Amino acid sequence: MSTIRQQLLEFYETLLAHFGPQNWWPGDTPFEVMVGAILTQNTNWKNVSKAMANLKQANLLDPHRLLELDREHLTALIKPAGYFNIKAKRLHNLLTWLIDRFEGDVESAKALDTETLRAELLNIKGIGRETADSILLYGFEKLIFVVDTYTCRILWRHRLLDEDMDYDYVQEIFTDALPAEVQLYNEYHALLVALGKTYCRPRPNCVACPLSRFPHCLEDG
């Protein structure tokens, strides 16, 4: 067993023991995951949850109703999530695809194979790799590991990566190291986010960090 594989598995066990199961995604339906994935781009989930609550309150968490909503009304509702103009456009692009391609039926989309679905999502303007993979893993329960800034920061600080590694490369590290289980991918990424929010922040709190027993950044001279 390679060192990195062993370390990633030990990370997982440690994080799970510390934080407990995260039970992601924090949304009720695959469609909510899709909307939330756009809204959370470079944005704290607390702000996103306010925007999601607005949409839910207005009974708009439905592809057809959301697409029919005028732009002005939509931007007003998602305002708490920030970047509301650009996110309104991105939501529109996603909804247009979902309706043109699948008549708004998320289950039909889910029936496609992972590679096809990922390629189609990436073809939508406003959906990059992290957003596509979040939708695939958490919305469609596909076997795709999600990489984000927390993931890179944590691995970098624990010397498993060089700084600024490419998304695909980081994803490959996890894919190669972990058993191919959707639930494991789901939980692992959620746990990395939990760690990133609480300890492995831009200014890290390594003293209290559950991964402090592993070699990490502050041990450098």
Next chain:
DNA sequence: GACCAGGCACATC
């Protein structure tokens, strides 16, 4: 008040 947050597209070199 500064810094940060579960990115992405686009311009420019």
Next chain:
DNA sequence: GATGTGCATGGT
């Protein structure tokens, strides 16, 4: 291909 920039609210 690499680097810089705009997008914007709200929590810490």
